Amino acid sequence: MTKAFYVTTPIYYANSEPHVGTAYTSIVADVLARYHRLRGEEVFFLTGTDEHGQKIFRAAKEQGLTPKALADQLCPKFKELTPTLSLTNDHFIRTTDPAHEHAVKTLFSRLIASGDVYKGQYKGWYCTGCEGYVDAPADAKPTCELHGAVDWLEEENYFFRLSKYRDRILAHFKANPGFVEPTSRYNEVLNRIKGGLEDVSVSRSSFDWGVPLPGDEKHVIWVWFDALINYISGVGFPDDPERFARHWPADVHLVGKDIIWFHSVIWPCMLIAAGIEPPRKVYAHGWWTVNGDKISKTKGNVVYPRDVTAKYGVDPLRYFMLRELPFGLDGDFSLTAFTRRYNSDLGNDLGNLVNRVLALVEKHFGGVVPEQGAYEPVDAALRATFEAVVPRYEETLGRYEFSLTLEEIWKAVRHANAYVDQTKPWTLAKDPANRGRLGTVLGALCEGLRELSCLLAPFLPNVSEGIRRQIGAEGPVRLPGDLAWGGLAAGTRIAKGAPLFPRVDAP
Ligand code: ME8
Numbered sequence: 001m002t003k004a005f006y007v008t009t010p011i012y013y014a015n016s017e018p019h020v021g022t023a024y025t026s027i028v029a030d031v032l033a034r035y036h037r038l039r040g041e042e043v044f045f046l047t048g049t050d051e052h053g054q055k056i057f058r059a060a061k062e063q064g065l066t067p068k069a070l071a072d073q074l075c076p077k078f079k080e081l082t083p084t085l086s087l088t089n090d091h092f093i094r095t096t097d098p099a100h101e102h103a104v105k106t107l108f109s110r111l112i113a114s115g116d117v118y119k120g121q122y123k124g125w126y127c128t129g130c131e132g133y134v135d136a137p138a139d140a141k142p143t144c145e146l147h148g149a150v151d152w153l154e155e156e157n158y159f160f161r162l163s164k165y166r167d168r169i170l171a172h173f174k175a176n177p178g179f180v181e182p183t184s185r186y187n188e189v190l191n192r193i194k195g196g197l198e199d200v201s202v203s204r205s206s207f208d209w210g211v212p213l214p215g216d217e218k219h220v221i222w223v224w225f226d227a228l229i230n231y232i233s234g235v236g237f238p239d240d241p242e243r244f245a246r247h248w249p250a251d252v253h254l255v256g257k258d259i260i261w262f263h264s265v266i267w268p269c270m271l272i273a274a275g276i277e278p279p280r281k282v283y284a285h286g287w288w289t290v291n292g293d294k295i296s297k298t299k300g301n302v303v304y305p306r307d308v309t310a311k312y313g314v315d316p317l318r319y320f321m322l323r324e325l326p327f328g329l330d331g332d333f334s335l336t337a338f339t340r341r342y343n344s345d346l347g348n349d350l351g352n353l354v355n356r357v358l359a360l361v362e363k364h365f366g367g368v369v370p371e372q373g374a375y376e377p378v379d380a381a382l383r384a385t386f387e388a389v390v391p392r393y394e395e396t397l398g399r400y401e402f403s404l405t406l407e408e409i410w411k412a413v414r415h416a417n418a419y420v421d422q423t424k425p426w427t428l429a430k431d432p433a434n435r436g437r438l439g440t441v442l443g444a445l446c447e448g449l450r451e452l453s454c455l456l457a458p459f460l461p462n463v464s465e466g467i468r469r470q471i472g473a474e475g476p477v478r479l480p481g482d483l484a485w486g487g488l489a490a491g492t493r494i495a496k497g498a499p500l501f502p503r504v505d506a507p
């Protein structure tokens with residue numbers, strides 16, 4: 001049995017609409033899912049909504065709704081991200097799905113049975129925004145960096161013996177240096193583990209919106225404990241062991257840096273305690289601001305993905321987010337930066353290339369890809385650039401350096417544009433004696449476009465399809481085979497379409 005490539009996004013809190021920050025993780029997960037599918041692998045891409053807990057309970061109360069009604073209202077907004085961003089998630093999980101709740105109870109019961117969960121008294125600070133405990137003395141009145149004021153909590157809770165797993169998780173980190181990425185985050189988490197692990201409260205008894213705790217239904221299971229289990233309940237745990245074995249462990253959990261601790265320490269320890277392998281990798285990416293500020297409704301700077309895609313298209317948003325910010329670092333979203341990249345990288349570089357090459361093929365070869373003759377050094381140099389991109393494409397993608405991958409692809413785009421200027425097809429066309437040479441130049445350029453359509457397929461799927469339609473490339477892209485130079489046959493009929501990226505005005 002071959003294991004599927006399994007990639008996840010966090011499941012998003014269903015208490016407000018998704019914005020570009022939320023969209024980011026889903027876009028990245030989609031790039032990985034598409035890339036692995038194009039390589040012929042079985043892939044499972046899971047996303048969804050986190051619907052229990054005090055945060056949703058409180059938000060619903062403020063709006064005079066039941067928590068379930070609020071989640072039902074907001075969940076479709078997250079599901080809409082699939083068409084809005086051209087995502088190819090294989091499933092959308094909700095933590096209120098009965099199958100998920102059953103998985104949570106099953107795992108929890110295992111930990112009660114193994115003595116890893118015990119009853120105690122929790123006294124401490126809690127940030128409802130993070131749904132997380134804040135480690136600070138009672139008189140410290142701490143605040144949360146992201147959400148401001150935190151609450152004092154004193155209630156009877158069940159605790160998970162996280163402290164018991166300190167050595168196991170340390171050993172796991174040591175044995176798997178790629179377990180958490182980027183490396184700076186790995187070191188950060190490792191140092192925190194070395195500082196000691198305290199048992200963590202995993203139930204709440206002061207409100208009732210959650211999965212009831214097996215054997216003590218006055219309690220609901222802590223929302224993080226519940227939510228993390230989505231990664232296994234989404235692939236068949238506990239009732240479909242064959243499906244579970246085909247997917248688990250997840251190849252990568254993509255998360256924002258805000259939730260790295262839950263994913264790289266609490267979650268693997270929960271799994272180890274339950275006798276399940278930890279995920280293979282947790283990749284924590286950076287944080288988006290909008291116009292230099294934290295994304296917030298009160299600040300009025302929330303950018304909704306559908307507003308951007310309705311105006312500019314899906315792929316430009318995907319391109320901007322993947323290109324603008326080196327994966328792992330923080331970045332800023334502004335329409336000024338977005339339209340700048342749209343007009344320069346997409347319009348001037350890529351769109352212009354496609355447009356001029358196809359116009360020339362239409363004009364001089366009646367819309368049929370011409371035969372190529374022997375290569376001159378200038379042609380060989382173009383081919384060499386495309387060939388050099390391939391290994392760097394694979395390497396950078398393998399390291400999740402998406403911005404660099406796109407930079408590599410754009411080296412080929414820019415070289416192809418420079419090649420048009422160097423070979424001057426419009427001058428060659430003036431002398432019938434140069435017909436063969438003109439064919440070579442335009443044939444090589446069509447081949448370049450074909451290869452670009454393959455390189456771009458995981459990133460800009462709609463643009464990739466658009467280019468393939470226009471150049472008459474047939475069938476689905478297959479990686480890495482289709483990256484070899486020479487896949488487009490002479491005689492292929494092209495179908496020039498409208499410009500891919502009509503120029504837009506900066507705001
Ligand atoms: O934390 N920049 O849900 P959440 C970059 N339900 N990424 C951002 C972002 C921004 N400004 N804003 C959100 C939760 N994200 C839990 C997760 S998983 C078992 C439970 C992305 O709605 C980023 O991936 O607060 C972040 O980790 C996630 O959305 C947080 O989503």
